[in-house]
Amino acid sequence: MSFLSFSHLTFQWPDGAPVLAGASGSVSSGLTAIVGANGSGKSTLLRLLAGELSPGSGVVSISGTRAYVPQDVALEADARADAVMGLTSVRAALRSIEHGSTDPVHYDTVGDHWDVEESAAATLAVLGLPADTLDRTVGELSGGEVTLLALASAVHSRPDVLVLDEPTNNLDAEATERVIDALASRRGATLIVSHDRALLARVDAIGELRRGSLRWFGGNVDAYEAALEAERFGAEADLRSARAQMARQHRELRTQVEGAGRRQREGARKAKQAGLPAIVAGAQKRSSQESQARATKVHEERLGAARTRLDKAADAAAQDKEIRVELAETDVPARRDVARFDSCVLPTGTRVDASVQGPERIVLAGRNGSGKTTLLRTLLGEVAPSAGTASALVPVGYLPQRLDVLDPQASVVDNVRTRARGATPHEVREALARFLFRGAAGDAVADTLSGGERLRAVLACTLLARPAPQLLLLDEPTNNLDFASRRHLLEALGDFRGALIIVSHDAQFVQALDPTREWRLEDDFLDTPL
Template sequence: MSPSPTFITCSTLDFDWPDGTPVFEGLQLAVGPGLTGLVGRNGCGKSTLLKLIAGELVPTEGQVKVVGTIGYLPQGATLDTSLRVDEALGIDTTRAALHAIEAGESTEVNFAAVGNDWDVEERARAMLDQLGLAAVHLDRTIGEISGGESLLLRLAALLLRRPDVLLLDEPTNNLDLAARRRLYAAVESWAGVMVIVSHDRELLERMDRIGDLHEGEFRWYGGNFSAYEKALAAEQEAAERMVRVAEADVQRQKRELAQAHVKLARRKRYGQKMYDTKREPKIVMNSRKRQAQESAGKHRIMHAAKLSQARERLDEAVDAVREEAEIRVELPLTRVHPSQEVLTLRELGLAHGTQIPGAMEVRGPERIALVGRNGSGKTTLLRTIAGELAPATGEALVHTAVRLLPQRLDEEVLDDGLSVLENVARTAGTATTNTVRARLAHFLFRGARADRLAGTLSGGERLRAALAALLLAEPTPQLLLLDEPTNNLDLPSVGQLKAALDAFEGALIVASHDIPFLTSLGITKWLLLDGELKVSTQQEVQAAFWEN
């Protein structure tokens, strides 16, 4: 590690997307050594900020400065499936030279390639073992390992480089519980600057500080996620009290303004009466009339100004209170009768080798949790049911319309070059543009938000757009398959996803490592995939995870 101090600074940082959509305006940021967690609503710019720090994006204005070397693990990162593991780790050249020297090729080129890194293989294997990848041989290809193992491999490559600054964007996505424990341990043992964008509560509990990105500005909270939540709750309670005080003040100023109008109207009537009866000289009465008019004007201006100020204070107080929007949608056409046969599996053999002997049926609006370790075949099973992969043996028969929400929302679901509206309209059949817009509003894409390009959406926004495309499609799906749907979602967005799934009245199969989320869906059957597919209880599932 570099002996010099390491830190990240962003000075008056502006960033706009190519279509002109602003993300940051005048952002200020300073991060020092330790573990820093960045949180905030989906779409607020957390992943974009990491890309700016890593140099993958260029600021529109302002400056990003990083002292030290950078390691960056982007969200949803993938590796070329043809790469060998040692190539992914970045040690293939050194390793090849080392083997050549051991075989007697003691050339200057080979010695230069090795340098002082004679223990490269030992360090690599130790790192793989630390992350639970001891069974992954350096000569294997990426195509032979699971998505979760691939992510851990990318992390191993970064850790082997020993950068001064490590940027991790949703690093626990696709990881089972045992793999997450190992990642937590790697994070806790890190020395230097680490910045993590995550919605994984357990990971955030290990942070030294939390940065909350809200409306383009950071607020910093010392301590872990629980300390942040406690502080934020206190702030929101105070903000809500201020709203109540400001509302009462507005009402008081309205009453005082109305009372002032009544009082001035009485004075005006009295003055007119005195003028009509000519009880005083005309010049005196005109002077009093002018004075009354001037006084009335000042009174109106004063009370109107007080009311305006009270309303401004109310607006400021309301702005300080955060409101979490909810998805509100009804999907009656997804309804499945309790006796309706939805899915039949018979002597199914998956392409990667897992066998599911015998027969298994799904009838009616069942809610099924599909769980298993990384590489157990959950994604392969879902893709086989969806008809994207052919079974190696047996059959998977779907008896109704089926839709799959994959881990990666690629062009099969969303075309990044099209707007949200255009993406949904592709599968919405004969629905008019106005009808699609109305439906999208229920998924929180109102007005101009529906015209945003899919490529500019955050992870949570992409999931909402993909859900809309699937659930509003024709024919309406009555079997919905979800593969790790809570990846990239903040806690409010998980609630929005749950609301959408609560409205879905068909059969549901969800592959996920997020046990609390699965529990919230009202799961009716737990399926554990571990060499074979078997019906389990939630307790058995959790035990199977944590024993390894």
């Protein structure tokens, strides 16, 4: 049976920042997920399990082979897809044999893999990629297609253990469904990190990574959230009880101390009235003080125990920190032109004639590879149209799908300051605190950020820019966002008074934004009021 187990894993970065503090778990055949807040260490844990990092302590055990696909797939643009899947030499040998070669080297290269092209084509088809993908380069593929290619490469190798970090990022609904079906039907052990509820609905167990350790829950995301709600209800009840106990112990200690003072004064008065010798009165006083000290100590111990219980109850009831996104109130009049496409022909061949006016909310839809990201980059002027024009008429904020807009060697603070010209360092740090970059966290170099931290940094750069954007172009904005941060982003976008053009395969997120129009890129450009 395929399995992956790990016990008491610890890990910290070279600067001493702790990540894991004794994480343990075991994954056998089936689909298992790890969830947690952004920055909790999920991607780091997967890299440890994949062998890319070494733990400070603890053990990782694995049966058979393993394959790993990271969160941000980085493939060379000029690399061919067959090279990514490790098929270059076998395909070349097959071509040579087909042309009459009898060289033993070619036959040794092929080995038992005579059907490798048919097998690879079948794997690609399962994930929704055409067979001719093998002959294309990575640069010719969309972000979603690159993700699918990386997944196809991992699945095609038939590993005993498959480790995937956010495998449905950048995928359209159809591709997401295909990937989920493929992962759920795998025979081996599959461990994923994901915030995709459709994928989490199909898992057999969930591990929650929090404060460096893992807690495991049986069942899918609904069972997990039900368990959390029950825990939260119990923790809040314990917190109320602990607070009441703390207050009661405070009162009892105060009553004891005040009562002891009164009794001591009354004893001294009676001793004086009775004319007791000083040595006798002193002995009575010492005895009374010792008795009162013992009683006070008992109450202080009870107060200490109540304080400890209160601290534990408060810790159990505490919620993970959440980002607070506050967008500038950029009011765009309803009839003002914000952006225009005039007889614009995208490099993909699609002709676009459309305009954006006022605070419209437009969802940009289409299958992977249809040109959604290309349309956004054409509007930004990063890609030249084949014909016609595309122009943005107001300040634009852009959240790219691949999050490649940060200066990797600059700090988070410096990356934001280059976009928020005129803002003081204090203003920048105050704003970054709402994105959970507080204090020294704002000085972190961009190249060292986790996937979730990188997304928060790019969000901060986009939304804190000056002049404030009146048109937001958001390409898969919920990728890598935990559930709480996703909710806060929705709330912030709900208050935004400018225009939005959003690419998202998160159906619930799109529905919650209440879009006014849908632009669909298929063979033709379709503009549909909603």
